[in-house]
Every structure is written in C-alpha cells, then in structure tokens.
Amino acid sequence: MNKSNIKRAFGYLKFRRNFIRYSLNKARSYEIVLFWLKSVLTRSQFLILSGILVGITCGLAGVILKSLVHYIHYVITYKVYFEQQVFFYILFPFLGIVITTLVVIFIFKGQDKKGIPVILYEIAQNSSVVSSVKMYSQIVQSAITVGLGGSAGLESPIAVTGAAIGSNFAQTYKLDYRERTLLLAAGATAGIASAFNAPIAGMMFAFEILLVGVVFSDFIPLVVAAVCGSLISKILLQENVLFQFKTRNPFDYHNIPFYLILGVLCGLYARYFVLIAKYIDEFFHGLKLTRIRKAMLGGAILSVLCVLYPPLFGEGYDTIKAITNGQMQSVIENSLFRFIGYREWVVVVFVALICLLKAFSASITIFSGGNGGNFAPSLFAGGSLGYVFALICVQVGATDVPINNLVIVGMAGVMSGVLYAPLTAIFLIAESTSGYDLFIPLMIVSVISYLMAKWFSPISPDLRKLAEQGKIFTREHDRNLLSLLHILDLIDKDIQTVSQYATREELAELVRVGRRNMISVVDEDKNLVGTISLDDIRPLLFNPQLYDMLTISNLMKVPSVVISDFDSIVSVVKKFDETGAWNLPVVKVSGEFVGFISKSAILNSYRQLLRAHSG
Numbered sequence: 001m002n003k004s005n006i007k008r009a010f011g012y013l014k015f016r017r018n019f020i021r022y023s024l025n026k027a028r029s030y031e032i033v034l035f036w037l038k039s040v041l042t043r044s045q046f047l048i049l050s051g052i053l054v055g056i057t058c059g060l061a062g063v064i065l066k067s068l069v070h071y072i073h074y075v076i077t078y079k080v081y082f083e084q085q086v087f088f089y090i091l092f093p094f095l096g097i098v099i100t101t102l103v104v105i106f107i108f109k110g111q112d113k114k115g116i117p118v119i120l121y122e123i124a125q126n127s128s129v130v131s132s133v134k135m136y137s138q139i140v141q142s143a144i145t146v147g148l149g150g151s152a153g154l155e156s157p158i159a160v161t162g163a164a165i166g167s168n169f170a171q172t173y174k175l176d177y178r179e180r181t182l183l184l185a186a187g188a189t190a191g192i193a194s195a196f197n198a199p200i201a202g203m204m205f206a207f208e209i210l211l212v213g214v215v216f217s218d219f220i221p222l223v224v225a226a227v228c229g230s231l232i233s234k235i236l237l238q239e240n241v242l243f244q245f246k247t248r249n250p251f252d253y254h255n256i257p258f259y260l261i262l263g264v265l266c267g268l269y270a271r272y273f274v275l276i277a278k279y280i281d282e283f284f285h286g287l288k289l290t291r292i293r294k295a296m297l298g299g300a301i302l303s304v305l306c307v308l309y310p311p312l313f314g315e316g317y318d319t320i321k322a323i324t325n326g327q328m329q330s331v332i333e334n335s336l337f338r339f340i341g342y343r344e345w346v347v348v349v350f351v352a353l354i355c356l357l358k359a360f361s362a363s364i365t366i367f368s369g370g371n372g373g374n375f376a377p378s379l380f381a382g383g384s385l386g387y388v389f390a391l392i393c394v395q396v397g398a399t400d401v402p403i404n405n406l407v408i409v410g411m412a413g414v415m416s417g418v419l420y421a422p423l424t425a426i427f428l429i430a431e432s433t434s435g436y437d438l439f440i441p442l443m444i445v446s447v448i449s450y451l452m453a454k455w456f457s458p459i460s461p462d463l464r465k466l467a468e469q470g471k472i473f474t475r476e477h478d479r480n481l482l483s484l485l486h487i488l489d490l491i492d493k494d495i496q497t498v499s500q501y502a503t504r505e506e507l508a509e510l511v512r513v514g515r516r517n518m519i520s521v522v523d524e525d526k527n528l529v530g531t532i533s534l535d536d537i538r539p540l541l542f543n544p545q546l547y548d549m550l551t552i553s554n555l556m557k558v559p560s561v562v563i564s565d566f567d568s569i570v571s572v573v574k575k576f577d578e579t580g581a582w583n584l585p586v587v588k589v590s591g592e593f594v595g596f597i598s599k600s601a602i603l604n605s606y607r608q609l610l611r612a613h614s615g
Contacts, residue, residue, distance in 0.1 A: 031172070038173055044218070050183055051221030054169050055190040055228030058162035062194035062229065063236045065139050065154055065161075069147040073314050089149065089306040089313055093365075094299035096148030100141050101295035101369035108137050114371050115156055116209060117463055119163045119188065120472040123210070128181040129171060134164035141371035149306055149313045151361035155195045156373020159205070162191030162229075178218075185210045186221045190229030195375075197233045197244065199226035201428035208421045212473055245324050245433045249402040251441060258398075262389055262406055263413055263445040267452025269385055270417025273359045273378065274453075274461045280363035291369060298368020305361050309354045310335050312361045316380035319354075320411070323387050324404050348391050355384035378418040379411045386410020408433055409445045417449035420460040470568045485569040485605050491586050493595040497522050500529045504551055511537060518583055520593055521556050528585055528593040530556035562587050563597060573602065 038046050104112045111133065122130050142157035166187025170180035185206040193202030203219075203226050284294055305312050311319040311331060322331050328351075329342050337350050362377035386406040393401045408429055416425040426442045459467050459474070466472040496519045498510055510519065511534065519532040532555045561575050563586045575584060576599050586594040 034173060043179075044220070047179060047182065047218060047221045048224055050169060050173070050175075051186050051224040052228055054162075054166045054183055054187050054221075055193075055225030056232060057169075058158075058165050058187045058190035058225070059194040059229035059232030060236075061139060061161050061165070062158045062191050063233055065143055065158060066195060066233075066237060068143050069154060069314070072147045073318070086307055089310060090303050093149035093151070093302040093306050093313065094296070096145045096150045097299035097302065097365065097368055097370040098292070098295045099148070100145045100150075100371055101291055103141060103144065104369070105291060108133065108141075111137070112369075112371075114138065114141070114160065114366075115373060115462070116159065117466055117472070119160055119184070119210060120212075120463065121466060122163075122167070123181055123184065124472045127177050128167055128184050130164040130167035130184065132164065132168050134160055135168060136161070138164075138371065145365065145370035146314060146372050149302075150365040150370045150372055151302060151306070151312045151314065151316070151358065151377065152365045152370060152372020153315055153362075153374065153376025153379075154372065155192060155375035157371060158191040158195050159188040159373075160191075162187035162189070163210070166225075181211075182218055182221055186225035189222050190225040193226040193229035194233035196428055196432055197230050197237075198428050198431035199223075199230040201424055201431055202226040202229065204423040204427050205421065208424050209419070245321065245404075245408060248324075248408055248433055248438065249405045251405070251437050252400070252402070253440075255400070255402050255405070255441075256444070258389075258393065258402065258406060259409060259441040259444045260448070262386060262410055263448025264452070265385060265389060266382060266410060266413030266445055266449040267417050269355075269381065270378075270414050270449055270453050271456050272356075273374075273381065273414070273418050274457075276359040277363040277367075277374075278461055280360065281367045284367045295369035298364045298370070302361055302364050302368075305357060305364075308336060309350075309357060311354045311380075312357060315376040316358070317376065320380060320383040320407065323351075323383065324407055344391070344395065348388060348395070351384050351391075352388045355381050355388060358384070374418055375415070378415040382411035382414030383407045384410075385414060405438060405441065409438065409441045412442050413445035413449040416446035417453040420450065420453060422446040422450040470570055485602065485609070487563070487565055487567060487569060487572065487586065487597065490569075490597050490601045490605060491565075491595040492598065492601070495520055495595050497526075497593070498532075498552065499524070500552055500556070502552055507532075507552060507555075518596060520585060520596075521552060522593050525591075526593060527591040528559075528562065528587050530558045531585060532556055559585055564589060565594060569602070572597065576602075 037049065041049065104110060111131075119130070122128060138157035138160045142152075142154055146152055146154055163184045164187070166183035166185070167180055169187075170183045175183070188210055189202040189206045191202075192205045193199040196202075203222050206222055284298065287294055287297075289297070302312075319331055322328065328347055332338060332342050332347065332350060335350070337346060340346050358377055358381045362372070362374060366372055366374075386409060387403070389410070390401050390403040390406040394403075412425040412429040415428070416422040419425070425446045426439070429442055430436050430439060457464065463472060467474055494516075496510060496516045498507060498519055498521055500521050500523055502510075507519075517534050519534075520528060521530045521532060523529055532552070537555060561579050561581070561584060563572055563575065563584050565586055565588055567575075572584075576582075582600070583596045583598045585596055588594060
C-alpha cells in the first residue's frame with residue numbers, strides 16, 4: 001500500500017472518529033462514508049455520485065411499484081375468466097379508492113397532496129425541500145388505487161417519490177438550493193426513466209416540466225440518474241411489464257396527411273380531457289360530503305364504468321399492446337360487447353367509447369380520493385384515438401393506412417396536449433417503440449396538439465391557479481425570483497407614528513429625536529390616516545414665519561396607494577412602478593398600519609436571490 005492510500009485511509013478513520021464524536025445526529029455507516037466522500041470530492045464529483053445513488057434508489061422504487069400493480073392485474077386479467085372478472089371489476093375499483101382515502105386519513109394524517117403541481121410548488125416556495133413522507137406515501141397510495149383497478153397512471157406518483165428521494169438525499173448531506181433542486185429533478189427523472197425504460201424521456205420531463213424557470217448549469221447528474229433508473233428497470237422488470245411496443249409500420253412520407261389530421265384530433269381531444277378533469281374536480285370539491293363518502297361515490301361510479309368497459313380497469317397499457325399486436329378480438333371478448341359480436345362497426349364504437357370515457361374514469365379516480373396521474377390515461381386515450389381514426393380511414397376507403405403507427409403516434413399527441421410536454425412525449429414513444437424512424441410523424445402530431453392546447457390555454461390548466469398566484473415558476477425568470485420574496489420579510493417595522501390629533505410641539509419633538517424620513521399618521525385604532533415626509537417639514541422648520549403651518553393637517557398626505565399584507569410581491573412591484581414612490585405603507589385588511597416597504601429593500605433581496613439561484 002503506497003503512502004497516498006495510507007494517507008487516504010487514515011484521513012477517513014480520523015473523519016469517522018470526529019463525525020461520531022461531534023455530530024449531533026446519529027448516522028449510519030454508509031452516511032459517514034458519504035459525508036467523508038463529500039469532504040474529499042469536488043462539488044461536481046459528489047453531484048455525479050449523488051445522481052447515481054438517487055437514480056438507483058428511485059429506479060428500485062419504480063420497479064417495486066410497477067411489479068406489484070402488474071402482478072395484480074395479471075392475475076385478474078389472465079388467470080380469471082370473464083364471468084369471474086366482472087366480480088373484480090365491481091368490487092376492486094371501489095375498494096381501491098375507499099382504502100386509499102382511509103390510508104390518507106388515518107395513516108398519513110390527511111396529507112393527500114399529490115401530483116406534479118406539488119413538486120413544482122416545493123421547488124418555488126419551499127426551497128426544493130420535500131417532506132420525507134412523500135418518499136413512500138405516494139407508492140403506498142398509488143399501489144392501492146391503481147393496483148385495485150383505479151383508472152390512473154403510476155408515473156406521476158413515481159416521479160413525486162423520486163423527487164422526494166432526491167430532495168431528502170440533498171437535505172441529509174447539507175446541499176444548497178441549486179444542488180437540492182438538481183437532485184430533486186434527478187430523482188423524478190430516474191422515476192420516469194424506470195417507469196418507461198426511457199432515459200431521454202425522463203430528462204425531457206425534468207427540463208420541460210420540473211425545471212421551468214430554474215437557471216442551472218449542471219446536467220450530468222440528471223443523465224446518470226436517468227441511465228441508472230432505466231437500467232434498473234431493464235434488468236429487473238420482465239419485458240411484458242415494460243411500456244414497449246414492437247409492432248409498427250415503416251414511415252412513408254405519403255402518409256403525412258394522416259398525421260396532420262391526427263394531430264388536430266389529438267389537440268381537440270386533449271382539450272376535452274383537461275376540461276372533463278376540471279369539471280370532475282369542481283364536482284367533487286363542491287359536494288358537501290365527507291371524504292369517505294366522496295370516495296365511495298367515486299369508487300361506485302368507477303366500478304360501473306369498469307364493468308361496462310373493462311379496458312378502463314387500471315392503466316390500460318395491456319389493451320394498447322393488444323391493439324398494436326392485432327388482438328382486438330380478445331379485448332372485445334373480455335367485455336359485454338362479446339354478446340353483440342365481433343364486427344368492424346362494433347370495434348369502432350367500443351374503442352371510441354372507451355377513449356371518451358377514459359377522461360371521466362381517470363378524473364373520477366384522482367379527484368374522488370384515489371392517487372395516480374395522467375401519464376397513463378393520456379397515453380391510453382391517445383392510442384385509442386389513433387386506432388379509431390385509423391379504422392374510420394379504412395372504412396371510408398383509404399388505402400395503406402398505417403394503423404399501428406397511428407396508434408403509437410396518437411399516444412404522443414394526446415400526452416403532449418394534456419401535459420404540455422411535447423418533447424417528453426416524442427422521446428417517450430420513440431424510446432418505448434424503438435421507433436426513431438417515426439420522429440417526423442411524432443413531431444408533427446405532438447407539436448400540432450401542443451400548439452392547439454396552448455391556443456386554448458397558455459398555461460396548463462393543472463398549473464394555472466398556482467401560476468396566477470405566483471406559487472410556481474413559469475418561463476418568466478424575473479417573475480419567478482420575485483415570487484420567492486415575501487412581503488412580511490420586507491416590511492420595515494421600525495417606524496415613527498404620530499396621532500392625527502398631535503400638537504405642533506409633539507410633532508416637532510418627534511422630528512428632533514426621530515431617525516426616519518417618513519412619519520405615519522394614525523387614528524386612535526392605529527389605522528393609517530396619512531403620511532408626513534421630512535422633506536415637506538424642513539422648509540417650515542427653518543422659516544419662523546411659516547412655523548404656524550407646522551401642523552398635522554397641513555403636512556399630512558393621504559397615500560394614493562397602500563400595500564396589503566396579503567398582496568403578492570409582483571403586485572407590490574407594479575404599485576411602485578405606477579406611483580414612482582420609493583416607500584409605500586403596508587396595512588392589514590382591518591386597516592391597522594404595519595410599516596413601510598421600500599423599493600431598495602426589494603431590489604437588495606432580489607439581487608441576493610439572483611446570486612443564489614443563478615448556476
């Protein structure tokens with residue numbers, strides 16, 4: 001052993017001794033090793049190591065969840081005859097939503113915030129600090145919901161779980177905001193990569209959705225996390241569990257008109273999907289029922305839908321695989337439509353209905369109390385839409401219709417319009433189908449759908465409310481930084497106040513001993529009446545002939561604009577711009593005066609944030 005290795009080993013033993021002796025927290029042995037590695041590695045090296053560890057952990061989490069849910073669905077779908085399956089379709093979706101709600105109430109103490117908007121909120125408003133509970137709560141809840149037939153996807157819960165793992169890893173090793181945000185995104189990237197075995201799609205998801213408005217220069221940890229998550233999925237998951245489609249047609253540029261029409265249809269359907277989700281959300285929020293009763297109502301409706309249309313049971317990926325493999329007849333045979341018979345018009349009606357009803361079943365699952373996301377529903381609906389469109393084209397006499405391609409590309413189109421993530425959709429389908437030769441139709445359909453969605457609503461409806469409140473980042477970087485400032489932190493409460501009935505002598509004494517340029521005039525209830533500036537007093541103080549004018553009523557000015565303690569910082573900046581003032585008073589809703597906010601305080605805080613958040 002050379003001197004360098006001896007020195008390194010001695011250094012580690014010394015670090016371990018000091019860590020155990022002086023650390024306030026008890027740490028596991030591997031944590032001591034990682035703390036030591038952090039002390040000897042460069043920042044970039046430690047971030048790459050962190051990306052690998054987070055990627056492996058999140059990949060394993062995704063594999064466990066996908067395997068568990070797939071096994072339940074496999075038993076129900078392939079080990080049980082249709083007559084017995086009906087019993088599962090009646091009971092399981094109902095139980096899934098109700099049990100998930102009970103778990104949220106009694107185990108997770110009512111903390112049911114879910115979905116990507118929660119992570120975006122944590123990035124913007126909580127310095128990328130995600131509760132450690134979310135490292136396992138989303139897996140438990142979504143496994144129950146989707147495993148028992150909830151018509152939603154596992155990918156969003158996996159992404160939230162990965163984000164929580166990345167954030168908590170960064171918190172454990174005392175990393176700063178930028179590094180914490182990077183590992184949070186790396187965890188979500190690895191989760192998506194493991195769910196779809198699509199590392200590039202995982203990275204696109206991070207860039208398009210999670211890291212919007214965040215400035216950073218490191219991306220290697222995202223790459224290694226995505227690769228690790230995808231490799232874990234590839235190694236541990238069986239091929240029938242993976243989201244993969246082998247059957248497709250070669251791309252023919254003569255088929256471009258099909259893809260142009262499909263892009264428009266996907267855009268219209270995506271709008272339909274988000275509107276149905278909005279109405280279902282408002283419906284359940286408006287019900288004056290307990291959470292359990294809402295879950296029972298939603299579960300009952302979902303069970304009825306699953307009995308009538310079994311493909312709505314669970315994620316629905318098996319149905320899309322059956323369609324692309326030419327096994328549509330087996331799907332019909334596993335439903336009540338078997339009694340009508342297998343005819344072409346029956347197939348068109350059946351698939352069209354499940355396409356339309358998927359928006360209802362997914363929204364009911366999520367908003368009545370279940371846990372899941374819109375990745376799988378949008379992909380399922382897109383594949384169904386593409387299949388219906390292809391069948392109709394065949395029926396009207398079109399030749400050489402690329403049926404499988406329209407199914408595959410339709411998935412990307414609807415996902416792009418629903419999630420506002422065209423790049424994620426394009427690379428996800430390209431990687432899942434090994435269909436890189438389909439990039440042109442994928443781009444055509446996804447971009448058309450996305451542009452139509454943006455035309456209907458510039459911001460994703462899921463995020464609009466939070467964006468308008470300034471609680472998540474948008475593509476306006478200046479606005480993002482301003483949203484991190486809080487009015488209560490900027491108020492100068494070291495103020496001088498005087499009663500509106502004060503005498504000239506009292507005012508003069510306050511000016512003599514005061515250290516502020518502004519004096520607030522208040523009434524007996526401490527409500528703001530007006531303000532007095534020392535700039536207006538000085539000419540009177542040094543001119544004895546004008547001394548009689550030195551009264552509150554003569555000097556006081558009623559402020560044209562006041563700031564409420566509930567105003568957003570963006571609206572405060574707008575008020576400064578409109579008035580040209582350098583100081584503005586802050587009052588509570590009751591009218592009680594709180595203090596002043598100065599433009600310089602906002603600028604200084606903004607400058608500090610800019611330095612902290614720029615990579």
